[in-house]
Amino acid sequence: MDGTAMNLTDKIDRFFKISERGSSIKTEILAGATTFMTMVFLVAVHPAIMAGAGMDKGAMATVTLLTAAIFTALCGLYCNIPFALATAMGTNGLFAFSIVASGAATWQTALGINFISGMIFVLITVCGIREKIILIVPKGLKITLGAVVGIFIAATGLCNVKLVALSGSGFLALGDVMNGEVGLFTITLVLILVFTVRGWKAGIIIAMAAGTIIGIPMGLTGVPEYLVSMPPSIMPIAFKLDIRSALSIAYIPFLLVFFVNDFFSTLGTLLGCAGKAELLDEDGNLPDMKKPFLVDAVGTVAGTVMGTSTVTTYVQSAAGIEAGGRTGLTSVSCAAFFLLSLFFTPIALMVPNAVNSAALVVIGVSMLTGMKDLDYTSAVEYLPAFIAIVGTAYTYNLATGLSLGIIAHIIVMVSAGRIRQVHWTSYVLAVPLAYYLVRLA
Numbered sequence: 048m049d050g051t052a053m054n055l056t057d058k059i060d061r062f063f064k065i066s067e068r069g070s071s072i073k074t075e076i077l078a079g080a081t082t083f084m085t086m087v088f089l090v091a092v093h094p095a096i097m098a099g100a101g102m103d104k105g106a107m108a109t110v111t112l113l114t115a116a117i118f119t120a121l122c123g124l125y126c127n128i129p130f131a132l133a134t135a136m137g138t139n140g141l142f143a144f145s146i147v148a149s150g151a152a153t154w155q156t157a158l159g160i161n162f163i164s165g166m167i168f169v170l171i172t173v174c175g176i177r178e179k180i181i182l183i184v185p186k187g188l189k190i191t192l193g194a195v196v197g198i199f200i201a202a203t204g205l206c207n208v209k210l211v212a213l214s215g216s217g218f219l220a221l222g223d224v225m226n227g228e229v230g231l232f233t234i235t236l237v238l239i240l241v242f243t244v245r246g247w248k249a250g251i252i253i254a255m256a257a258g259t260i261i262g263i264p265m266g267l268t269g270v271p272e273y274l275v276s277m278p279p280s281i282m283p284i285a286f287k288l289d290i291r292s293a294l295s296i297a298y299i300p301f302l303l304v305f306f307v308n309d310f311f312s313t314l315g316t317l318l319g320c321a322g323k324a325e326l327l328d329e330d331g332n333l334p335d336m337k338k339p340f341l342v343d344a345v346g347t348v349a350g351t352v353m354g355t356s357t358v359t360t361y362v363q364s365a366a367g368i369e370a371g372g373r374t375g376l377t378s379v380s381c382a383a384f385f386l387l388s389l390f391f392t393p394i395a396l397m398v399p400n401a402v403n404s405a406a407l408v409v410i411g412v413s414m415l416t417g418m419k420d421l422d423y424t425s426a427v428e429y430l431p432a433f434i435a436i437v438g439t440a441y442t443y444n445l446a447t448g449l450s451l452g453i454i455a456h457i458i459v460m461v462s463a464g465r466i467r468q469v470h471w472t473s474y475v476l477a478v479p480l481a482y483y484l485v486r487l488a
Contacts, residue, residue, distance in 0.1 A: 063127055063374040070373040075129075078372030079380025082131050085363040086381075088251050088406055089115070089133050090388060091398035093355075096139045096203070096407075100147035100154040102354070105279030108392045110355045113281070116385035118346035118358055123378025126338040129324060129367050130317070131381050132346050135359040136410055138308055140203045142356040145444045146301055152292070157301075158351045159293030164305035165347030165357070172340045185456040185473070187421060187428035188435055188449070194415045195448055198440045201411030204404040206443070208232045228401040231262050235405035243409065251406055258402035267401060271393040278389040284354030299479040300450050307449070309357050313343045316360045324368045427463055431456035450480040 060066050065075060094107035115133040122130050138161075146157045188195075205211045208228045235258030242250030262268035293302075317340075321333045328334055339360065346358030367377050422428045435452025442448065454477055460469045 059376065063123075063376045065374050065376060068373040070371060072376065074371040075374055075376035076380040078129060078367040078370040078377040079382075080384060081370040082129075082361075082364055082367030082372070082377065082381045083384040084252060085366040086115070086131060086133060086361060087384075087388065088255055089136075090392065091255065091396070092136070092403050092406055093134050093139055094396070095207075095398070095400060095403045096143050097154075097355070098143075100143040100157065102143075102154055103279075103283035104396060105392065106281050106283040106285075107355065108396060109278040109281050109389065110284065110350075110353045112278070112385050112389050112392070114346065114350045114353060114355055114358050116382045116389075117349075118342060119378050119385065120382035121346075122339060122342045122360075123375030123382065125342060125375075126335070127375035128321065128326060128333075128339060129372035129374060129377035130320065130339060130364040131361050131367070131378060132343060132358055133361055134350065134355050135309065135312065135357040136407075137197070137200055138305055138357040138359075139355075140199055141301070141304055144203060144206075145199075149444075151301070152298065153289065155287050155289040156292040156298075157356075158288035158354065159290040160298050160301050161305055161356055162288050162290055162348060162351040163293055164302055164309065165344055165351060167302075167306055168309060168344035169341070169348060172337060172344050175337070185428075185431060185453070187430075187432040188452050188456065190420045191418060191432040191436060194418050194432075195435050195439050195452075197411040197413070197415050198436055199411070199443070199448075201408045202440065202443055204407030204411065207404040207407070208401050227265075228267060228399075228404075231258060231265055231267050231399065231401040232405050234258060234261060235402045236408060239405060239409045251409065255398060255402050255406055258405065259398050262399045262402065267399045268397055269399075271397060274394055275390055276393055278392055281353060286352060287354060288351050296479060296482070300447075303476070303480075304449055305357060309343070309347060309359050313340060313360045316362045316364070320362065320364050320368055323365055324373055326373075427456075427459045427465070430459055447484070450484055453477065454480055454484070 056072065059072060063075070065072060090108055090111050093111045094104045097107045098104045111134055115131070118132040119130075122128065122132055142154075142157050142161065146152050146160070147154045152160070202211065209226050210229060210232075235254055238254035238257055239251055242254050247253065259268050263270060317333055317336065318327070321327050326333060333339075343358065343360050350356070350358040367381065418432075421432055431452045434455040435448045437448075438444075438451040439448025453473065457469055457473055457477055460466065
């Protein structure tokens with residue numbers, strides 16, 4: 048028995064190269080648990096956001112956990128790196144609010160747009176042309192794309208509790224600050240900030256749990272009949288994507304946002320976290336980067352078929368790396384925790400809107416850190432980025448913000464006499480983006 052166990056341990060060690068990378072099986076499993084704890088809020092937050100698109104909350108909770116488990120495990124087994132994947136924050140807000148809730152498209156069509164974005168990602172990865180795609184978006188926008196998404200996420204949280212609201216002109220304005228959810232929102236927000244400042248790795252989930260409990264006597268938390276149950280069926284949302292409708296030229300800006308956000312978010316997360324895990328080569332590249340890119344892209348394609356928005360590599364993977372994770376076993380153990388959580392979805396679905404919204408605000412604000420890397424001595428870099436952020440903040444629309452940023456980049460570069468430094472794809476891209484903006488007006 049001991050020999051068999053030892054043999055299995057040796058096989059696991061060799062398969063994942065655990066000893067080779069200076070880690071241990073115990074460390075890898077604990078690292079996976081750490082990553083899971085920093086991401087588990089998704090099962091409450093993501094379904095709540097997608098419910099804004101009219102999608103079934105229970106089904107979305109199941110799909111959220113299934114996609115996270117499947118593609119995090121695939122990343123571990125195929126790529127042997129300690130990264131976790133799940134539905135992306137930011138693009139889910141774009142999906143639910145900018146596209147569906149605004150009336151621009153049905154959620155079935157939005158899934159179709161997301162599917163096409165994923166297929167483009169698959170093709171450029173397989174064909175090895177991702178380096179050329181990087182040229183499409185100017186440097187300043189690449190740096191601040193996370194901040195643009197963060198602004199949108201934070202605005203979504205504030206809108207959810209009606210602290211801000213869309214005015215009749217389509218811009219954000221002060222909302223109903225005296226509504227009943229604001230108190231619970233404020234309590235949860237303070238708890239998250241306190242726990243985060245104190246360095247608690249599971250600070251968000253602990254604060255959300257506390258906020259949910261506090262919400263019971265306030266009448267804001269619904270207590271389910273059962274805390275443990277079989278996962279809700281995915282059929283209300285699975286296989287419902289409408290690809291044909293998604294092919295309309297009017298949806299090109301949304302397609303662009305889906306693709307650009309996933310592509311550059313994945314690139315930044317992979318390089319940033321891999322550097323922390325000491326997995327980069329001497330040139331600062333991640334060996335076999337095509338593999339995690341492919342897993343990410345296939346995750347988005349499969350995710351839309353199952354009924355959810357973009358699946359991406361999560362920066363929270365850094366938590367597991369900080370805990371010592373160096374191999375794919377970290378990912379596999381994290382995936383196992385996601386699978387186990389399938390049977391506890393009633394607990395996750397207890398989380399009230401005010402608590403989810405507080406988490407969204409903190410997550411959104413945390414994504415503003417990319418702004419520090421902007422070159423504020425170069426107007427051609429910071430002005431388009433500023434316009435993209437302001438456009439997103441004041442219109443509550445990611446597609447509008449990014450469209451304005453790309454067009455502003457072209458105008459600024461031309462004005463500076465640097466026409467030839469603008470990649471030709473930017474000029475081509477400007478045509479449908481300008482059409483989109485004119486159409487909005």
